[in-house]
Structure formats: structure tokens, C-alpha cells
Amino acid sequence: MLNTKPQEIGFVKQTREFIASVDGLPSARINDLVENEQGVRGLVSALSKNSVEIWLLDEGNVQPGQSFKSTNTRLTVPLGNFLLGRAVNPLGVAIDGRPPFAKTEQTQIAELDGPAPGINARRFIDRQLETGITIVDSLIPIGKGQRELVLGDARSGKQDFLIDIIINQREKDVICIFAAIGKPLAEVRNIIDTLKFNKALEYTVIVATASSDPAPLIFITPQTAFTIAEYFQKQGKDVLIILDDLANHAKIYREIALLGSRSPGKESYPGDIFYQHSHLLERAGNFKPEAGGGSITALPAIEFNLNDFTTFIPTNVMSMTDGHLLFKSEYYRQGQRPAIDLSLSVSRVGQQTKSNLANLMATRVKQVLARSAQLESVSRFAFELPFATQLILKQKDMFTELKNQAPLTLISTQVQLILMALPFTNMMQDKDKLYIRRYKDLIVKAFTEDVELSAFATSILNLATDDELINQLNINPVMKKLDQIMAGKPITKKV
Amino acid sequence: MDTNLFELILSDSYIKNQAEKRILALKNYILGGIFIDSKEKKLKEAATDNPKLDLWINSIDKKVLSKITPQNIYSTFEVLEKEIKAIEPLILYLPYELPDEEVAQIGTKLRADYGKKFLMEITIDPSLIAGCALSFRGIYKDYSVKQKITDNKQEILAAFRQYVKH
Incomplete structure (x- = not known):
């Protein structure tokens, strides 16, 4: 036979x-x-x-x-370090126009839809993911292993913000994975070129599907991205995964489910849409050495109409993440970068990753912002405000200028702390927001590049409280160097 | 179900497609006889363009056909069609078309082993080169030369390389 x-x-x-x-x-x-x-x-x-x-x-x-x-x-995807710097589709095929991957013995294969690790495999989130963006790192911090939703309406700068975070991970030993879910081809190309130009592609993997790809292929994009993330996490590395965007993913799943004659639920989404996103995001976390060590920080993005804040998918994903950053196109049009609405954004886990000094400084700033919101309405009716009220409103204006950060700029943690403390110093008593707008970049440059000022900036990380920091800024002789630089003296750069 | 009619249809028809065509041809023939002209029974006239089908229809015993009346024709054929549809055929992939005699030989053997209701489907796939492939109830087995070449590709290539060296 x-x-x-x-x-x-x-x-x-x-x-x-x-x-x-x-x-x-x-x-x-x-x-x-x-x-x-x-x-x-x-x-x-x-x-x-x-x-x-x-x-x-x-x-x-x-x-x-x-x-x-x-x-x-x-359904599996090939895994290996060869993925770094490359753009692939959800089946692991290279789509960046460069040579295809050679299969070697080192190539691992993993199933796409693996289960999320259990509680025993996880550990406390105690390290901050430094995004290099002042408003996020100081006021809405993100921890390594956290899931933070990035949501907002169209043209509010979400994608630029996410790309900036990737670029700012250079030399921080963080692997970045960007999942472009059903994006136009031109946009995917633009993302690849931007990352390459800013030398961020070498530690990034892009998993992309075009809007013209079959819907099932678009649907499995985030699963592939997470499988790749888990490969690097099990090597003990910290991974940042960005899913852009989950609203598109939900719409694709709705289309597939309706064609497959599944019964439609709320807003015609299938009944298991919550599960599809939750079991995906549960794969993020901070893991014990027994589970590979490392961490996966997830930043899912959702674009939605801000007028209808309570639609199904955003509220679903908000409930399964550890906080959210809300972007507004109105702020974007006013020139605020990033266009984050601080009052509606939250990070439920980030505080525990920051030092005592950073937490106290953030609390102080938030108190000023909250107080100024109350005083602003009163101030319209008074001719002459008390000095204390004027000071609070002036500090609030300064913070509005300080939290503005141009795209593709990185501000280190210590410089961010100094910026947050500046409005409380004696030096700024007679200054206003125009001074900040004019000299902010120079101040950042001075504390980053000048020999004495950068050493001072590094030393402030050892301080315990915000009062100590403000005191140091008031009395330390090194601050005279800052005055000189503002007056035009050149920066003494580090050799 | 009229067992005689069903056995008649399956009598020397081993291919499911052929059985379905026979049912359709017989149904149209009888319907034509009922509705075209009830007085002039045109049982002897050809109902189809296919000479084989005509021959088969003309060979049918009139006693069997007389049991089909205008009252029961639709229900009878509905049951017949359902029975044929329910039979899961053995799908035979062949590299060339077999003559009817060989198909009948294969069919007879299969029916002897697996029952009178056994039917086949034949798909011609020249890429098999030689041999055949079978598919039944979701299981596919490939006995073709093409599959053999695929399975032993490395050995064949090694042999060729040896040959080229010498």
C-alpha cells in the first residue's frame, strides 16, 4: 500500500x-x-x-x-532580532521594500493569539517610562508596564506625540513597536521615513496594514505587534507598543462580524468586542524574572468625535486601561503642543513610579492650576487683584508656556523638574509668560549643555522635597550662570 | 421514496454529477409529457440534447414511469434530489479523462466494497502528472507522481547534482 x-x-x-x-x-x-x-x-x-x-x-x-x-x-509569525528596523505585515512578511528575511535556525515562531500572563507572572510597576515630554513626565507620568489610552479627535496631534515618544527612547534601551492598523499607505511610508530620519528606526519594529488590505489581515495587526513585543520582553527588555488606532480595529471587526452573520450588539458591534480589546491589552505589564523580566507598555490610540465623549469603544478601552491622555484639536489649533487637556487626562499608575520630589512638584503645580481655574472667573470682575492672586494667575500662564513643547524635542527628567519649579522662584517674580516663551528653549539648552548647569541639574535628583528644589534654585550660585546666559553669555558646552 | 426509480437512476451511473443530470432530464421529460400535450404521449421522443441520456430515458420500463402522476411528480423528484444530494461522493483527482468503461469498473468495485449508494466526482488535474488523489469526507490523500516528487524533492535534486558532476 x-x-x-x-x-x-x-x-x-x-x-x-x-x-x-x-x-x-x-x-x-x-x-x-x-x-x-x-x-x-x-x-x-x-x-x-x-x-x-x-x-x-x-x-x-x-x-x-x-x-x-x-x-x-x-497562525504564527517569525520572530528574531532581524525584525528591528523593519516594517512587516501581520504575517511577518517585509513590506518596506528591503530584502525579505532569511529563515535561519535562530528564527523563532510564535502563535499570534497567545494567552496573557497571569497575576503570578507580574510585578509592581515602579519604573517610569520617560517620554521626554514635560507635561506627560511631570504631571501625567506613565510607568513601564502601564496601559495608557491616547484619545482625541482628528487633527489633534496624537500621532505626532506618539512618534515623538518613540524618537525620545533613543539610548534608553527601550524597544518600540508601532502597529499601524489599516492606515493609508502614504501615512505608513511617512512614519517609516520620520523614524529613519530621526535615527529611531534601528530600535523600532513597524507592523503595518494598509486600508486596502483584506479586513482579516488588518484585524490581526495588533496581535502580531503584541507577539513581537512579548518576544523582546522575554529577553528581559522594556518594550513600548503603540496601537494606532483601536477604533479602526473595532470598525474592521464589526465589518467582519456583520458579514459573518454574527448578531450585532450595541452600535452594531459584535458582542465580544470588549473581549477582543481586553485580552489584547492584558498582554501588557511589568513582569517578574521568571516570566522573562522586562515590561510591555501599551499606548493604544483612539480617534473619536469629542462632542460625543461617551461612545462605546472609547469607554470600553478607558475601562481596561490604567489612564488616558485626552487630545483636543481646539488646543492644537491654538498652538498648544502636545494638545493635551490636563483636567480630563489621568494616569492611575504613574505616580508610584516617580520620586518623592517629582510627586511633590507635580502636586504643587496641579494645585496652582486648580486654584487659578477658580480665580480666573473671579478675576474678570475685579479691577485690582491682590498680589497673591496675581501671582497664581501669572504662574498658571507660565506653566501654560512651559508645558508647550515643540515636536521632536526631548527634555530630560531633571530639566523638566527645574522648569516646573521655575515659576515658584524669586527669579520669576517679576517675569511673565512672554519671558518664558522667549527664553524657554535657551533655559532648556543651558541646563542640558552647559557644564555647570547640567551638573547642577543632575544633582537636584537627590533632593527630597519641592521646597528644597525651589530653595536651591533661589540660592545656589550656579543660577547666576543662568542669568548670564539669558543676558547673552555663550554656553560652556560639555567636552 | 420510490426505491425502484432511485435504483434505476443509480444503476450504471457512478458519478454524482451524472446522477443529478439524469434526475433533471427525467423530470423535464415527464413534465413535458404531462404539460405539453396530454393526449399525445411522446414517451418515445427525445427529451434532451444528450444522446446517452435519451438512450437511458428510452430504456426505462414504462411501468415504472407510469407510477409518476401529475399529483406526485414534484414530491417524488424532491425526495430523489435530496437523497442524491445527501450522498457524500468520493472525489477522484485524475491527470486525464478516463473512458466510461474504466469509470464503470472503478464504480462497480467501490460499490461492491462500500454499498450501492456510493458515488464519485472526477476532477481532471493534469498537474498530477500520473497517479491520482482522493478526497472523502474532508480527508485528502495524494498518490500522484507530483506529490511523490514534492516529498522526495531533496533526494531528487541531490541525484541530479551527482549526475551533473559526473
Whole structure:
């Protein structure tokens, strides 16, 4: 008898766009990979009594009567350090125009939809992810292993903010993964070029699907991104993963589910839309050495209409993340960068990652901002305000200028603390926001590049309280150097 | 179900497609006989363009056909169609078209082993080169030369390299 390995086969009964119903494949499981004669791959997505539902991952002309054979594999992606600096699609195929990946023995393969680690594998989030952006690092800090939602309306600068965070991770030993979910091709190209130009591509992996790709392929983009993130995390590395954007992902899943005759729920989304996002985001966290060490910090992004704040998907994802940053296009148009609404943004976990000094400084700043919000309404009715009230309003204006940060700029933690403390110093008593606007970049440059001032900036990290910091800024002789630099003296750069 | 009619349809028809065509042709023939002209029973006239089908229809015993009346024709054929549809055929992938005699030989053997209701589907796939592949109830087995070449690709290439060296 001829010895031949049996394969399982199914015949297409019905096709709807990218969904095929197949008769056969007796022992198919969910997420098994099948392939037809033309090489079109399909993913088993549902099993019913008489048929198997397959999502088509490749473009191809699939007709009723055609056959799909089981490949005896599940949907996997190749993993390795070769992914760094490359852009791939969710099946691990390079899409950046450079040579394809060579399969070697070092190439690992992992399933896309792995379970999230349990509680025992996780540890307390106690390290800050330094974004290099003052308003975030000082007032809405993000911890390594945290999930922080970035949401806002269109044209509010969310993507620029996320790209800046990636660029600011240079020399911080953080691997970045950017998942572009169903973005226009031109946008994906722009992201790759921006990162390459700013030398951020060498520690970044881009997982991208274009809006023209099959919907099932777009749907699995964040799963691939997380699988790649877990590969690096298990090597003990800190990983930052950005999902841009989950609202698009939800819409794609809705389209697939409606075509697959699933019953629609709220806003016509399928009933398991919450699970699809939650089991994805649960894969982020800070992990114990036994689970590989390292961390995965997730920044999912959602674009939505700010007039309707309480739509389904944003509220869902807000409930499964550890905070959110709200961007407003109104602030963006006024020139505020990043256009974050501080009063509506929160980080539930970030405080525990900061030093006592940083927490006290942040509290002080927030108190001023809160107090000024109360006083502003009163101030409209008074001709002459008391000095204390004027001071608070002036400090608030200074903070508004200080938290503005141009794109593609990085401000270190110590310089951020100094900037936050400046409005409370004697030096700024007779200054206003125009002074800050004029000299802020020079102040940052002075504390970063000048030999004496940068050493002073490093030393303030050892201080315990905000009062000590303000005191140091008032009395330390080194501050005279700052006055001289403001007056025009050149910076003495570090050798 | 009229067992005689069902057995008649399956009698020397081993391919599912052929069985379905026979049911359709017979149904149209009888309907034509009922509705075109009830007085002139045109049982002897050809109902299809296919000479084989005509031959088969003309060979049917009139006693069997007389049991089909205008009252039961639709229900009878509905049941027949359902029965044929429910049969899971063995799909045979062949590199060339087989003559009818060989198909009948294969069909007879299969029916002897697996029952009278056994049917096949034949798909011609020249890329198999030689041999055949089978598919039944979702299990696919490939006995073709193409699969053998694929399975032993490395050995064949090594042999060729040896040959080229010498």
C-alpha cells in the first residue's frame, strides 16, 4: 500500500467578500491556517455544525467549489532580532521594500493569539517610562508596564506625540513597536521615513496594514505587534507598543462580524468586542524574572468625535486601561503642543513610579492650576487683584508656556523638574509668560549643555522635597550662570 | 421514496454529477409529457440534447414511469434530489479523462466494497502528472507522481547534482 500522509480538505460552499464557508476540514480548530491551490491563505474563525468559516488573509479569486487544504499549522509569525528596523505585515512578511528575511535556525515562531500572563507572572510597576515630554513626565507620568489610552479627535496631534515618544527612547534601551492598523499607505511610508530620519528606526519594529488590505489581515495587526513585543520582553527588555488606532480595529471587526452573520450588539458591534480589546491589552505589564523580566507598555490610540465623549469603544478601552491622555484639536489649533487637556487626562499608575520630589512638584503645580481655574472667573470682575492672586494667575500662564513643547524635542527628567519649579522662584517674580516663551528653549539648552548647569541639574535628583528644589534654585550660585546666559553669555558646552 | 426509480437512476451511473443530470432530464421529460400535450404521449421522443441520456430515458420500463402522476411528480423528484444530494461522493483527482468503461469498473468495485449508494466526482488535474488523489469526507490523500516528487524533492535534486558532476 502506498504510504502517503493524509491531509484535511474542505470545499468552498459560499463566499462573501473575505469570508468563505467551507464544507469539510473535519478536525479544524479556531486559528488553524488553511491554503488553497492558488496559495490564498485562510484563517479558521468559526466552526458550525455543517461548515467551517474561514477569513481570507490574501487577495485572490475564491469561488464556490474550490478546495482549501489544512496546513497543520496555526497562525504564527517569525520572530528574531532581524525584525528591528523593519516594517512587516501581520504575517511577518517585509513590506518596506528591503530584502525579505532569511529563515535561519535562530528564527523563532510564535502563535499570534497567545494567552496573557497571569497575576503570578507580574510585578509592581515602579519604573517610569520617560517620554521626554514635560507635561506627560511631570504631571501625567506613565510607568513601564502601564496601559495608557491616547484619545482625541482628528487633527489633534496624537500621532505626532506618539512618534515623538518613540524618537525620545533613543539610548534608553527601550524597544518600540508601532502597529499601524489599516492606515493609508502614504501615512505608513511617512512614519517609516520620520523614524529613519530621526535615527529611531534601528530600535523600532513597524507592523503595518494598509486600508486596502483584506479586513482579516488588518484585524490581526495588533496581535502580531503584541507577539513581537512579548518576544523582546522575554529577553528581559522594556518594550513600548503603540496601537494606532483601536477604533479602526473595532470598525474592521464589526465589518467582519456583520458579514459573518454574527448578531450585532450595541452600535452594531459584535458582542465580544470588549473581549477582543481586553485580552489584547492584558498582554501588557511589568513582569517578574521568571516570566522573562522586562515590561510591555501599551499606548493604544483612539480617534473619536469629542462632542460625543461617551461612545462605546472609547469607554470600553478607558475601562481596561490604567489612564488616558485626552487630545483636543481646539488646543492644537491654538498652538498648544502636545494638545493635551490636563483636567480630563489621568494616569492611575504613574505616580508610584516617580520620586518623592517629582510627586511633590507635580502636586504643587496641579494645585496652582486648580486654584487659578477658580480665580480666573473671579478675576474678570475685579479691577485690582491682590498680589497673591496675581501671582497664581501669572504662574498658571507660565506653566501654560512651559508645558508647550515643540515636536521632536526631548527634555530630560531633571530639566523638566527645574522648569516646573521655575515659576515658584524669586527669579520669576517679576517675569511673565512672554519671558518664558522667549527664553524657554535657551533655559532648556543651558541646563542640558552647559557644564555647570547640567551638573547642577543632575544633582537636584537627590533632593527630597519641592521646597528644597525651589530653595536651591533661589540660592545656589550656579543660577547666576543662568542669568548670564539669558543676558547673552555663550554656553560652556560639555567636552 | 420510490426505491425502484432511485435504483434505476443509480444503476450504471457512478458519478454524482451524472446522477443529478439524469434526475433533471427525467423530470423535464415527464413534465413535458404531462404539460405539453396530454393526449399525445411522446414517451418515445427525445427529451434532451444528450444522446446517452435519451438512450437511458428510452430504456426505462414504462411501468415504472407510469407510477409518476401529475399529483406526485414534484414530491417524488424532491425526495430523489435530496437523497442524491445527501450522498457524500468520493472525489477522484485524475491527470486525464478516463473512458466510461474504466469509470464503470472503478464504480462497480467501490460499490461492491462500500454499498450501492456510493458515488464519485472526477476532477481532471493534469498537474498530477500520473497517479491520482482522493478526497472523502474532508480527508485528502495524494498518490500522484507530483506529490511523490514534492516529498522526495531533496533526494531528487541531490541525484541530479551527482549526475551533473559526473
